[in-house]
Amino acid sequence: MPYINIKVTDELVTREQKQKLIEGITRLMVEVLNKNPDTTHVVIDEVPIDNWGLSGRQYSEIKKYKK
Amino acid sequence: MPYINIKVTDELVTREQKQKLIEGITRLMVEVLNKNPDTTHVVIDEVPIDNWGLSGRQYSEIKKYKK
Amino acid sequence: MPYINIKVTDELVTREQKQKLIEGITRLMVEVLNKNPDTTHVVIDEVPIDNWGLSGRQYSEIKKYKK
Amino acid sequence: MPYINIKVTDELVTREQKQKLIEGITRLMVEVLNKNPDTTHVVIDEVPIDNWGLSGRQYSEIKKYKK
Amino acid sequence: MPYINIKVTDELVTREQKQKLIEGITRLMVEVLNKNPDTTHVVIDEVPIDNWGLSGRQYSEIKKYKK
Amino acid sequence: MPYINIKVTDELVTREQKQKLIEGITRLMVEVLNKNPDTTHVVIDEVPIDNWGLSGRQYSEIKKYKK
Numbered sequence: 338m339p340y341i342n343i344k345v346t347d348e349l350v351t352r353e354q355k356q357k358l359i360e361g362i363t364r365l366m367v368e369v370l371n372k373n374p375d376t377t378h379v380v381i382d383e384v385p386i387d388n389w390g391l392s393g394r395q396y397s398e399i400k401k402y403k404k
Numbered sequence: 405m406p407y408i409n410i411k412v413t414d415e416l417v418t419r420e421q422k423q424k425l426i427e428g429i430t431r432l433m434v435e436v437l438n439k440n441p442d443t444t445h446v447v448i449d450e451v452p453i454d455n456w457g458l459s460g461r462q463y464s465e466i467k468k469y470k471k
Numbered sequence: 472m473p474y475i476n477i478k479v480t481d482e483l484v485t486r487e488q489k490q491k492l493i494e495g496i497t498r499l500m501v502e503v504l505n506k507n508p509d510t511t512h513v514v515i516d517e518v519p520i521d522n523w524g525l526s527g528r529q530y531s532e533i534k535k536y537k538k
Numbered sequence: 539m540p541y542i543n544i545k546v547t548d549e550l551v552t553r554e555q556k557q558k559l560i561e562g563i564t565r566l567m568v569e570v571l572n573k574n575p576d577t578t579h580v581v582i583d584e585v586p587i588d589n590w591g592l593s594g595r596q597y598s599e600i601k602k603y604k605k
Numbered sequence: 606m607p608y609i610n611i612k613v614t615d616e617l618v619t620r621e622q623k624q625k626l627i628e629g630i631t632r633l634m635v636e637v638l639n640k641n642p643d644t645t646h647v648v649i650d651e652v653p654i655d656n657w658g659l660s661g662r663q664y665s666e667i668k669k670y671k672k
Numbered sequence: 673m674p675y676i677n678i679k680v681t682d683e684l685v686t687r688e689q690k691q692k693l694i695e696g697i698t699r700l701m702v703e704v705l706n707k708n709p710d711t712t713h714v715v716i717d718e719v720p721i722d723n724w725g726l727s728g729r730q731y732s733e734i735k736k737y738k739k
Binding site: 476486489490492493494496497498508509511512513514515516517 | 658661662663
Binding site for chain 4: 429430446
């Protein structure tokens with residue numbers, strides 16, 4: 338009966354990537370914890386880059402200097 | 405002082421339905437736990453159906469075969 | 472497929488009260504949103520009263536003056 | 539290694555306000571808990587006013603009568 | 606910069622199982638989303654079985670009849 | 673009406689530190705967003721160090737090598 342919530346910055350995560358995350362995490366729950374996949378829920382929240390802060394700064398600012 | 409967070413798939417939940425959820429949950433907190441409604445917060449998050457996984461698959465895929 | 476998380480102060484919530492909350496919220500999801508109870512998860516987190524703040528003060532402090 | 543999640547009603551929070559929240563909260567974690575800012579994450583979720591309930595009513599309704 | 610929160614029933618999850626979950630989920634974030642493991646946080650919350658509800662019933666009740 | 677949830681490793685956070693976090697975050701909400709402190713809730717979750725992962729490893733492991 339696990340519930341897994343992923344918070345990730347909203348940077349063009351594709352439908353296929355989401356499917357892979359859901360599949361991979363569900364498989365982990367089955368293999369490591371012997372959970373039933375039919376009661377395993379995975380929810381992905383995509384967070385705008387202005388709304389995520391790290392080291393005291395918005396990720397939208399951090400990104401500018403990463404390139 | 406309860407805080408209740410509802411995660412639900414984003415499938416045209418109406419304003420009236422949201423009001424009923426907020427009202428019903430707040431009433432439960434008052435009746436069951438004797439809480440003050442003025443400090444009872446309810447927050448509804450609507451999750452895109454590509455972002456919710458069950459049984460290792462995206463809900464957008466599951467929906468196709470439910471009909 | 473809703474997931475509902477309740478945060479409530481840890482003040483001797485009984486097993487029966489928890490059961491009533493789970494039952495009542497699940498019924499709301501069925502009646503208001505037509506959800507399947509078998510995919511409706513409710514998780515209750517009990518928070519120590521030192522760890523909950525309101526109006527800028529710990530609830531353990533607020534409680535002292537409520538009586 | 540703290541992670542801080544802010545839920546706030548979606549009422550035109552500006553980029554500058556978000557930056558101030560991220561900066562202020564990160565500073566608190568450093569000053570009060572001696573945390574490393576480089577592992578301090580702050581995530582802001584803006585919630586539509588129809589989706590936030592207080593006192594059993596939607597905030598969109600409460601707002602009408604506040605003016 | 607993902608943050609992943611796992612809610613799982615508190616049923617003797619071992620230290621080794623927790624390590625496998627953390628490792629497996631972090632690897633997924635790197636492989637699927639190309640994330641930096643050094644900003645990937647995984648937090649596991651173990652929920653007492655009286656506090657988790659499914660199908661309108663406490664998991665502690667459901668468990669009795671599963672055997 | 674903000675709700676703020678802090679997840680922090682469980683490493684002897686004192687009552688005074690919790691009070692400072694609650695006070696500081698509430699003040700930020702008032703100063704930056706003009707929020708009412710009486711509807712500002714802060715909830716602190718202390719997470720066992722075996723249950724927090726960073727860089728794919730449990731924090732309890734990381735700590736051993738930090739000294």
